[in-house]
Structures are given as C-alpha cells and as structure tokens.
Amino acid sequence: MASSLPLPDNLALAHSAALCAQIRREIERQRGWISFARYMEMALYAPTVGYYTGGSSKFGTTGDFVTAPELTSLFGQTLAHACLPWLQTYGHTIVEFGAGTGQLAADILRTLAAAGIELDRYIIVDLSGSLRARQAATLRDWPCVEWVDTLPTALRGVILANEVFDALPVQIFVNEATGVCERGVAVNAEGEFVWAERAADLALSEAVAEIESMLPTPLPVGYQSELCPAADGLIHSMAGMLEEGVICLLDYGFPRHEYYHIQRGNQGGTLMCHYRQQAHTDPFLWPGLQDITAHVDFTRLALAANAAGLDLIGYTTQAHFLLNAGILQQLDQIPIEDTLRYAQHSAAVQKLLSEAEMGELFKVMALVKDRDNPQAQEWEAEIFAGFQRGDRSHRL
Numbered sequence: 001m002a003s004s005l006p007l008p009d010n011l012a013l014a015h016s017a018a019l020c021a022q023i024r025r026e027i028e029r030q031r032g033w034i035s036f037a038r039y040m041e042m043a044l045y046a047p048t049v050g051y052y053t054g055g056s057s058k059f060g061t062t063g064d065f066v067t068a069p070e071l072t073s074l075f076g077q078t079l080a081h082a083c084l085p086w087l088q089t090y091g092h093t094i095v096e097f098g099a100g101t102g103q104l105a106a107d108i109l110r111t112l113a114a115a116g117i118e119l120d121r122y123i124i125v126d127l128s129g130s131l132r133a134r135q136a137a138t139l140r141d142w143p144c145v146e147w148v149d150t151l152p153t154a155l156r157g158v159i160l161a162n163e164v165f166d167a168l169p170v171q172i173f174v175n176e177a178t179g180v181c182e183r184g185v186a187v188n189a190e191g192e193f194v195w196a197e198r199a200a201d202l203a204l205s206e207a208v209a210e211i212e213s214m215l216p217t218p219l220p221v222g223y224q225s226e227l228c229p230a231a232d233g234l235i236h237s238m239a240g241m242l243e244e245g246v247i248c249l250l251d252y253g254f255p256r257h258e259y260y261h262i263q264r265g266n267q268g269g270t271l272m273c274h275y276r277q278q279a280h281t282d283p284f285l286w287p288g289l290q291d292i293t294a295h296v297d298f299t300r301l302a303l304a305a306n307a308a309g310l311d312l313i314g315y316t317t318q319a320h321f322l323l324n325a326g327i328l329q330q331l332d333q334i335p336i337e338d339t340l341r342y343a344q345h346s347a348a349v350q351k352l353l354s355e356a357e358m359g360e361l362f363k364v365m366a367l368v369k370d371r372d373n374p375q376a377q378e379w380e381a382e383i384f385a386g387f388q389r390g391d392r393s394h395r396l
C-alpha cells in the first residue's frame with residue numbers, strides 16, 4: 001500500500017522516527033507488548049510528535065482528509081440553526097471538542113450573530129497546540145472564544161463534537177476457538193511494529209460477551225473488530241461538565257447490531273488510516289504522519305449516556321438531520337445568479353446528503369441533561385426539530 005502513497009519528506013520522516021522511538025521504548029517497558037489502544041493513543045496524541053499534537057497540515061484538500069465544515073459553510077450555518085432552541089432553553093455557552101481549523105466555530109458564531117444571539121462563551125477543548133494557533137487565527141474577531149486545558153463544570157448550554165469519537169483509541173479483539181484474544185503491538189527483529197495477540201483480560205472478555213449478548217447470532221471464530229472504552233469516559237466527562245444542556249455528537253458509525261455485523265468482522269473491523277486524501281488499513285505506516293480511526297458504536301454512546309444521567313433527544317443520519325434543520329433553505333439563500341458560488345455549495349451539500357457519500361454513514365446523536373426544565377418543555381418541538389423525520393433511536 002505504501003508504494004501507492006506520496007512519500008513524506010525527510011523532515012516528516014524524522015518526525016515519525018522520533019515517535020517510533022518513543023513507542024518502541026514503551027513496548028520495551030511493557031515487556032514486549034502493548035495494546036493497540038495504547039499504540040493508537042501514542043500515535044495520535046504523544047506530546048509534540050503525535051499526529052494531532054504535531055504541526056503537520058491535517059484538514060482540507062492540502063491535508064489528509066476533508067471534514068464537513070471544510071466542504072461548505074452551510075454545514076456550520078445549519079448546525080447553528082439546530083443549536084438555536086438549545087441555546088435559548090439552556091444558556092448561551094457552546095463547548096466544542098476538537099475544533100479542527102476553527103472553521104465550524106466561525107460559521108456557527110457568524111450565523112448566531114446574524115440571528116441576534118450573542119454567546120457568553122465559546123469554549124474550545126483541543127490538545128493540539130498547532131491547531132489551537134490555527135483556530136486562534138480563524139477566530140481572532142470573536143472575543144467570546146477561549147481555550148481550556150481542564151474541562152469546565154456547571155455549564156448551561158451546548159456541547160458539540162464533530163468527528164471526535166472516531167479518533168479515540170480502540171482495543172482490537174479476535175474471537176478465537178479458545179476464547180477472546182486481544183490484538184496488540186510488538187517489535188520484530190528488524191525493529192518494525194507487528195501485530196501480536198494474547199489472551200484477553202477479564203474486562204475485555206466480559207465486554208465482548210456483553211456485545212455478543214445484544215447480537216442476533218454469536219460471533220464466529222476468527223471474527224475481528226474493535227471496541228472503545230474511552231468513549232464511555234468521554235461521555236461521562238461531557239455529562240459532568242453540564243448543569244443542564246444538550247450534547248450533539250456528529251460522526252461516522254453504526255448502531256451495535258450493524259457495527260458488529262458478521263460480514264464486517266470477517267473483513268477485519270472498521271479500523272482505517274488516512275494519509276494525503278487516501279484511505280488504507282496499515283496503522284504501522286509512518287506513525288505520527290497519518291490519522292488512525294475506527295467507526296463509532298452509537299449504541300455504546302447511548303448506553304454510556306444513560307448511565308451518566310443523560311436522556312436521548314434523537315439519533316439519525318446526517319442527511320436527515322441537516323434536511324430537518326434546513327440546509328436546503330440555507331442553500332436557497334445563495335443567489336443562483338452567482339453561478340460559481342452556488343455550484344460549489346450545491347456540490348458540497350450533495351456530498352453531505354448523498355447516501356453514497358456522507359449522508360448515510362455519518363450519524364447525529366443529541367443528548368440532554370435536565371429535560372424537565374420548564375423552558376425545555378416550552379421549546380420541545382424546536383428542540384426535537386433536527387430529528388423530526390427519520391429518527392432512528394429505535395435502532396440503537
């Protein structure tokens with residue numbers, strides 16, 4: 001696969017080599033084996049040399065992948081309109097996890113300002129110093145924006161996470177005839193990272209058994225997939241931040257019965273890497289220079305939310321959510337006489353909505369804390385508007 005990808009320059013390769021040295025030392029400290037979750041954590045988030053903590057370009061056509069806010073400002077404008085009743089009900093604060101280039105925040109802030117909504121705070125939680133600098137440049141005209149190193153508490157408002165959960169470290173399991181095994185990472189005689197399996201510990205075995213109990217048929221021998229305990233922790237942290245408000249999660253993934261479909265496991269799960277607009281499946285290629293992701297088990301998020309005292313507002317496809325929230329009306333505001341601009345945004349909207357592109361694979365889930373707020377009952381129809389048609393909560 002590497003032969004079909006553009007080669008990194010010498011500076012980038014040196015960056016990757018520094019990270020590889022750290023990971024090898026960690027494997028040595030752990031007696032020759034680390035879980036894939038630990039490998040993924042270091043590859044993405046090791047200070048200064050991880051993929052998200054390093055300084056390389058990641059987003060947009062010059063980076064490794066394109067996210068919805070980079071495609072068209074209409075995505076952020078539509079999300080802002082969906083947030084309006086949530087902000088009016090619970091409070092004028094937004095917290096965004098993983099703000100990328102800052103483009104989504106900029107589009108939301110502009111749209112809210114045009115609607116007469118002035119936020120008290122727009123808080124960004126992001127581990128990357130280089131991305132913070134890029135966000136600061138994009139958002140320099142908005143004094144309400146701030147960056148935090150520790151999670152705030154007692155908030156009233158909205159928490160947003162667009163393509164955050166797919167970048168959380170995952171454990172990889174294989175269902176063998178002798179029981180569940182965990183796939184981890186070792187180093188071979190040439191110093192290369194290689195897959196290595198060992199018997200799963202009790203926690204992983206019980207987690208796989210719980211997943212299997214929710215499926216229509218047992219997992220076959222040889223079945224491989226992922227699970228993400230870190231998602232539970234992040235949901236609990238988000239819930240702990242809110243005194244009352246809404247959490248809106250946008251990401252690619254499936255409900256559990258689809259995530260752990262037999263065919264998907266026979267293909268090795270959902271693990272995927274992204275480098276210079278190309279997707280592949282080798283997480284050991286140039287660590288620190290490529291994104292590593294896994295799809296989201298939205299049933300897991302719903303269960304974690306329930307345990308954290310959150311209620312489900314709705315769960316649907318990105319296409320249904322954006323249509324319900326008025327993205328076509330946003331598109332109609334661009335004069336059709338402005339041919340080039342209209343065509344660019346129209347093509348982007350098509351990609352966001354198309355079943356063959358992002359419309360079906362990407363999902364939106366909204367969770368609420370303190371649903372019994374009297375004002376929430378007054379705004380109930382507006383709060384649920386994004387899920388008015390096409391809600392799939394019953395599939396979780």
